[in-house]
Amino acid sequence: MSHKPWARVEPAPASPAAEDEPLLRVRPPFYLRRRFLHAFAPVGTLALVGLVALLVSGNLLLPFGRLVTLEGKMGSKADFFDDEQVRQMLLKQHLRVHTTRMGSRDAATSDLDSTDFVFPSGQPTALLVAQQRRRAGRYNIEYRPFVSPIVLATYREYAETLRRNGVATAQPTQGVDPLYYDLDLAKFLDLVRQRKTWDQLGIRAFGFSNGNRALVQSPSPCAANSGATYLGLVAYTTRGRVPTTEQDAVDFATEIKPLLREQGLSTTAPTELYFVPEGRQTAPIIVLYEHQYLAHQLQVAERSGMLDHDRVLLYPSVVFETQPEFIALTADGDRLGHLLITDPQLRRRALELGFRVLDSTGANSSEKLSKFLTEHRMPVPTQANDTKAVLPEAPLLEKMISVVGDCPVASLR
């Protein structure tokens, strides 16, 4: 006779009807006894419902640790923290991130008192925060988990029109419908200076007209890092050097101002308008970060098994590598920053979201992204023989931004 070790074995009570042979009666284990079931069923059901609710909401591990909600302010890097998989990964570490999306520069110059971290999209903007924090003697730890270059996103008809005008060339080895083009930024800016409209450049060959001048829609350089970086690219391309004195910076800025301001009122977060089906009409050529485009393509590929061949990228011949900087402003923020550079799952997810993840030494490991894109049957963008642009020294760049964008000089705000 075998029984479970925890089932109690009791001698059967003596019974007159009992045979002489000694009997051992095994009581059922406690969890099958009626009295236990009566007491336990309601509580057990409640627990089961709770467990299911926790599983469904992905909060299973939460009861066993303090859940910390972090307040973060950032521009396009909110794409990372708003990603559902990233949210789940962070929840497992008992972290929840509440993002406030605004231009990186607006975030950098906003009130950061109840903010755990900011995540400016590039160094000049990060510097604004770092300087202010250091001056005030406040908590400030920086992490650089990944990079993503500034590029121009457009629609095929526009890229092909630029190609026909000798301003863009398709990057090699991509087949009939290339996704990536190289843009001669100097030649493109010449077209802008010549006030050429898209109609004059021949966009009608593609069955529609556009009487607007060929130019790039960029967010305000005062508000967004991408706007400020594009300004830096245009300035460097125009003069082939950076300004050296404040007067020099003002002259630079005045010269390039029309190139950046003829678009009129700049659009906040133009990326959102570019990716809707109406984008071809309302945001045909915009400034964005490479990761935003790659994330879109990877998502389309995952859903439909195909690529979006309408939307293409223009890689400017003059490049400036934009390096987002995660700046922890509190100890909780620091914990998150540390995770970003060390947690293999988060780093893998960053790659899947189109970022060029930096290795442990902080070196750019673009090969990982190339490998990942190849695995997902996506063409790999190349950046060959590019001129590396240099941004002016921070105070001079701030001066230029203020002149072009008609806003106060940021560090004085």
Add this chain to the structure above:
Amino acid sequence: MMRGPVRLLATLCVAVATLAACTATPHEAVTLRVLASSELADMAPLLTDLRTETGVELIMDFRGTVDASNSLTPGEYHHDLAWLSADRYFELKLRKLGYTGPMPVSTRTMLSPVVVGVTQSTARRLRRDGRTISWADLADRAAAGELRFAMGDPRHTGSGLTALIGVATAAAGVGRALRPEDVTCDRVRGFRTGHRLTADTSPRLVDDFIAHHGELDALVTDESVLLSLNDSGRLPEPLEIIYPTDGIVQSDYPLLLLDPTKRAAYDRVVEWLRSEPVQQRIMERTARRPIDPDVPRSTRLRMAPGTALYFPDQPEVIDRLLADYDAAGARPPGLKEIHGCH
């Protein structure tokens, strides 16, 4: 009664159940006051759903978009949120005030371009040449007395001001954002000749247009308003929608957080509005285009709007356009002859 292990297990179960309940977000009831563009009156049925599903009730205070923008001054807001067809006029107003402080948190909720609905016979006439139609063509027809239209008062409504900027930009033909020197009286005068009916709000404009539709050829307003009007059966025949080939301005209906202490409720509203099923419902009930790129557009919303214009960034441009409009003299809303500037 319960023995040791039983008691332990039961206690654990209660703990798990309680914790699960604690991590779930309760939907506490909140009421928010919203300064809203008048065309958002058509969101009423969705706002009922919003209240049921999130516990947030929006009390809407409707105004024309220009009026609403003019009543918004940083530090002196009287509402918790603002929900405008676009925040461009608000931005220009702040620019004019020289304000460079923080802007309210803002999130786009849906899209709709300002376009032109014309009667079937007008559509046939306009398309006689078989060409596409631009704002400049419409202005020419109006100048020639061939196009009598209803349009919101540009001093009060976003759609009216937007159309005026569209016409002025197309007429200037410079291909960049308008500057004050581009705004000349003659250029918009022709267009204004055809402007026979005006109103301060979108619903009022629609009602007046229906009352006088026999005397009018066109209605200039948001695509969503025109499609909804066609659906309503309030007109003897539906209007045909013309998407001018140039000078389009798209409304993107940003929801602005004016009172930062209402952030949690604001987040609930934004998350709900931008969720896929709600975007779908918005499209079906109000004929606006989803901001969610993954929600497939219904057949009638697949029509590409014309190319968007570069919106002016100098407040003086708007002042100048409106001054010209004012030059026609004070006019009560309603059907009448609107004269050009003098």
